[in-house]
Amino acid sequence: MIDMIAKLIKVLNSETEPGQISLAVCFAMIMGFTPLWSIHNAIVLLLVLIIRLNLSTFLLAWGVFSAIAYLLDPLFHRIGLSVLTAESLNGTWTVLYNNIWFRLDGFNNSVAMGSLVFSLVLFIPVFLVLNMVIRRYREHILTWVKKTRIVQMLETSKLYQAYQTVSGWGGRS
Amino acid sequence: MKKWIRWKGIIPFICITALVLVFWVVFLDAIVERIIESFGTKAVGAKVELSDADVSLFPAGLSLSGLSVTNPEAPMTNAVEVAQMDLSIDTRALLRRKVIIDEISMDGVRLNTARKSSGAIRKGRKKDTAGETERFKKVLEKAGCAELTLPSFKTPDISKLLADEQLQSLQIIQNFQSRLDTEKQKLNKTLDTLPDEKTFADYQARIEKLQGGNTSISSLLGGATEVVALKKDIQKDIDRLNTEVKSFNTTMKGFNTQFSQLSKAPRDDIQRLKDKYALSPKGMANLSQTLLGARFCDWWEKGYHWYQRVKPYVNRPGKKGPGPETVTPVRGKGVDVKFAEHNPQPDFLIRLTRVNVKLDLGDITGIIENITAEQHIAGKPTTFRFLGQAMKGMKAFSAIGEMNHVNPGNPKYGIDMNLKAYELADFVISKTKVLPVTIQKALADLDLEFSLAGSDLSARMNTGFSAVKMISDVEADAGAVVDAIGAALSGIDKFGLKALVDGTIEDYTIDIRSDLDKVLSSAVGDLVQKEAGKITAEIEKQVLAKVSGPMAEANQNLGALGPIGSELTKRLTSGQTLLKKELFKGIKLPL
Numbered sequence: 170m171i172d173m174i175a176k177l178i179k180v181l182n183s184e185t186e187p188g189q190i191s192l193a194v195c196f197a198m199i200m201g202f203t204p205l206w207s208i209h210n211a212i213v214l215l216l217v218l219i220i221r222l223n224l225s226t227f228l229l230a231w232g233v234f235s236a237i238a239y240l241l242d243p244l245f246h247r248i249g250l251s252v253l254t255a256e257s258l259n260g261t262w263t264v265l266y267n268n269i270w271f272r273l274d275g276f277n278n279s280v281a282m283g284s285l286v287f288s289l290v291l292f293i294p295v296f297l298v299l300n301m302v303i304r305r306y307r308e309h310i311l312t313w314v315k316k317t318r319i320v321q322m323l324e325t326s327k328l329y330q331a332y333q334t335v336s337g338w339g340g341r342s
Numbered sequence: 343m344k345k346w347i348r349w350k351g352i353i354p355f356i357c358i359t360a361l362v363l364v365f366w367v368v369f370l371d372a373i374v375e376r377i378i379e380s381f382g383t384k385a386v387g388a389k390v391e392l393s394d395a396d397v398s399l400f401p402a403g404l405s406l407s408g409l410s411v412t413n414p415e416a417p418m419t420n421a422v423e424v425a426q427m428d429l430s431i432d433t434r435a436l437l438r439r440k441v442i443i444d445e446i447s448m449d450g451v452r453l454n455t456a457r458k459s460s461g462a463i464r465k466g467r468k469k470d471t472a473g474e475t476e477r478f479k480k481v482l483e484k485a486g487c488a489e490l491t492l493p494s495f496k497t498p499d500i501s502k503l504l505a506d507e508q509l510q511s512l513q514i515i516q517n518f519q520s521r522l523d524t525e526k527q528k529l530n531k532t533l534d535t536l537p538d539e540k541t542f543a544d545y546q547a548r549i550e551k552l553q554g555g556n557t558s559i560s561s562l563l564g565g566a567t568e569v570v571a572l573k574k575d576i577q578k579d580i581d582r583l584n585t586e587v588k589s590f591n592t593t594m595k596g597f598n599t600q601f602s603q604l605s606k607a608p609r610d611d612i613q614r615l616k617d618k619y620a621l622s623p624k625g626m627a628n629l630s631q632t633l634l635g636a637r638f639c640d641w642w643e644k645g646y647h648w649y650q651r652v653k654p655y656v657n658r659p660g661k662k663g664p665g666p667e668t669v670t671p672v673r674g675k676g677v678d679v680k681f682a683e684h685n686p687q688p689d690f691l692i693r694l695t696r697v698n699v700k701l702d703l704g705d706i707t708g709i710i711e712n713i714t715a716e717q718h719i720a721g722k723p724t725t726f727r728f729l730g731q732a733m734k735g736m737k738a739f740s741a742i743g744e745m746n747h748v749n750p751g752n753p754k755y756g757i758d759m760n761l762k763a764y765e766l767a768d769f770v771i772s773k774t775k776v777l778p779v780t781i782q783k784a785l786a787d788l789d790l791e792f793s794l795a796g797s798d799l800s801a802r803m804n805t806g807f808s809a810v811k812m813i814s815d816v817e818a819d820a821g822a823v824v825d826a827i828g829a830a831l832s833g834i835d836k837f838g839l840k841a842l843v844d845g846t847i848e849d850y851t852i853d854i855r856s857d858l859d860k861v862l863s864s865a866v867g868d869l870v871q872k873e874a875g876k877i878t879a880e881i882e883k884q885v886l887a888k889v890s891g892p893m894a895e896a897n898q899n900l901g902a903l904g905p906i907g908s909e910l911t912k913r914l915t916s917g918q919t920l921l922k923k924e925l926f927k928g929i930k931l932p933l
Contacts, residue, residue, distance in 0.1 A: 211359070214355060214358065215351075215352075215355050217351075218348075218351030218352070218354050218355045219347060219348060219349065219351040219352065219355075220346055220347065220348075220351075221345065221346050221347060221348045242676070245676070246676045246677070249676060250676075250677065250679070253679040254679060259681070262679075262681050263681040263682050266680075266681035266682075266683065267681075267683060267684050269434070269437045269438060272437065272438045272439055273437055273438075273439070275439070275678075277678055277679045277680065277681065278675070278676045278677070278678050278679075279676035279677045279678075279679065280675060280676030281676065283676070
């Protein structure tokens with residue numbers, strides 16, 4: 170756990186593009202919220218591996234979103250059910266229902282559809298907000314934080330030592 | 343662009359995908375085995391076990407061996423055991439998340455085999471069927487199954503029975519006695535208040551005084567007034583006595599009527615006890631219904647339980663109303679919304695099942711077609727045909743049936759079953775202590791037709807028994823009637839049995855007829871009548887003996903009211919005699 174937090178701090182403080190971190194979080198959100206064994210997650214995994222984004226952030230965020238997903242299941246169910254039973258979308262869903270790949274993906278499950286819609290809707294806002302937050306953090310907070318006594322004390326702590334240990338792993342994955 | 347894309351990432355993706363596939367292929371057999379055991383156990387409500395599962399991917403198929411399904415009612419017994427089961431699966435349908443099994447062949451199917459360990463599971467069955475069972479029992483009772491108890495054929499000990507019985511006639515006599523006592527006390531009190539001998543003696547003295555009195559005009563005038571007053575007094579007393587006499591006569595008339603009804607009360611008691619304890623030839627007329635009906639009702643009940651077990655597998659009602667249908671899966675996993683399909687297929691369908699059942703009697707082969715809970719989608723009913731020939735204890739067996747839910751609003755079930763020359767051995771007909779009957783040996787031919795269309799129920803069973811050897815292991819002190827029935831049954835070498843069930847699923851009648859009735863009637867009819875006569879005579883004797891004492895006492899007490907009546911009449915006569923005296927002639931009382 171300490172290693173993971175250390176990694177995150179390292180990534181945030183590194184020269185990694187904010188977009189690479191944000192995109193990793195957004196993909197992790199899809200994979201964490203939606204049921205793991207589905208075709209769209211295989212595509213997400215392919216994108217995660219092909220697009221040059223931060224894998225440490227992706228793995229950490231995936232774990233976090235998977236845990237949150239259990240709490241959000243009732244919300245996903247409600248969203249999914251209302252989307253799937255919407256009269257105006259019935260034609261679209263009927264076409265997809267008769268397609269083997271979509272059936273295999275289990276899109277007609279309320280939780281699967283709800284979580285996918287939820288994460289797709291949040292994808293761009295989360296991406297933009299995170300980009301902005303990371304930039305602001307680096308510009309303003311990081312400089313100030315480094316000067317604070319707490320950080321100076323932390324630098325002598327176990328956490329900092331762990332950070333030092335992983336610091337040689339490279340910022341760009 | 344190069345900054346954002348790393349094509350080398352495809353290699354780990356391929357590796358991860360390959361790893362997942364290899365994992366599935368390696369562990370697929372174990373996973374399938376586990377899934378079948380887990381789902382089967384949940385569905386049956388008792389352990390479902392599998393020795394081995396072998397999944398083949400191209401073409402898609404599954405081989406199961408050593409499948410055992412525990413009987414949830416008897417956890418130390420397997421309801422079904424299948425040695426080998428081969429399934430060929432429709433791969434394209436599987437991709438659509440539909441399990442369509444083109445063919446299953448089952449070999450070495452055995453029923454009711456013993457288990458080494460209990461197959462019970464901790465959790466109770468998911469569905470609470472207690473209410474349903476209770477409702478069925480009520481329907482069965484209504485159909486007549488509850489009344490199938492044999493009468494006691496033993497001659498009862500009447501003295502013992504009467505000691506426990508409350509005779510209504512005794513109660514009536516007691517009430518009569520109590521009313522008599524009350525009335526007697528009331529009359530005695532009234533007598534005390536009425537004019538008596540002394541009153542009339544006083545009147546006599548006054549008359550004599552008036553007759554022998556002064557002859558002056560003033561005294562004559564005064565005397566006339568006194569005579570009028572005296573006559574008035576006497577007349578008043580006579581009127582009172584007259585009223586009491588009339589009232590007494592009415593009361594006595596009522597008591598006499600009650601007493602005559604009282605003497606009939608013991609007859610009612612005798613009739614009631616006779617109906618209760620004496621054998622009646624009428625009750626013996628359809629002894630076969632009583633004797634064989636209990637067994638038939640047992641079979642009927644078992645059949646109903648099987649129907650309840652099979653029903654969910656052939657009937658899952660379709661969606662109601664327009665729009666997509668939602669099906670609730672496991673809790674917390676959301677719901678699957680179903681949409682219209684271009685080529686609709688049920689979620690689960692076994693197109694063809696070939697079964698080879700191994701019984702002690704021999705092998706029965708069968709075919710079951712279209713097993714699905716969504717017949718309205720499949721468009722075909724579940725049908726079955728089973729055939730057994732040249733078996734050890736039976737010439738032939740066939741069962742053809744249909745479970746049709748294609749039109750869910752009008753489900754139809756039908757079975758035609760036929761058994762030829764089935765060798766019965768030690769077949770218990772009646773387990774009752776009163777008259778246990780067992781067919782030691784017989785050949786049975788059975789024809790059964792059953793149909794349930796909507797709620798209309800109809801079943802016909804014709805059974806012919808030949809080469810019969812029947813025994814009735816009755817107790818030594820069972821009585822002459824049971825001995826005679828036992829002897830008659832032992833002499834029977836063939837008989838027929840017809841059972842008819844007609845009505846609706848909620849209200850039907852079960853009628854069982856057998857030519858055994860004729861045999862039993864001629865064998866024991868006279869004896870039953872004689873026994874019934876003996877019991878009736880004994881009841882009559884003892885009831886009359888019990889009642890005669892209180893009855894005589896009541897009669898005596900009724901007679902004791904007679905002197906009161908005589909006394910009233912006597913007093914009335916005394917008063918009337920006084921009024922006839924010379925003194926009162928020509929004197930009229932004012933009205």
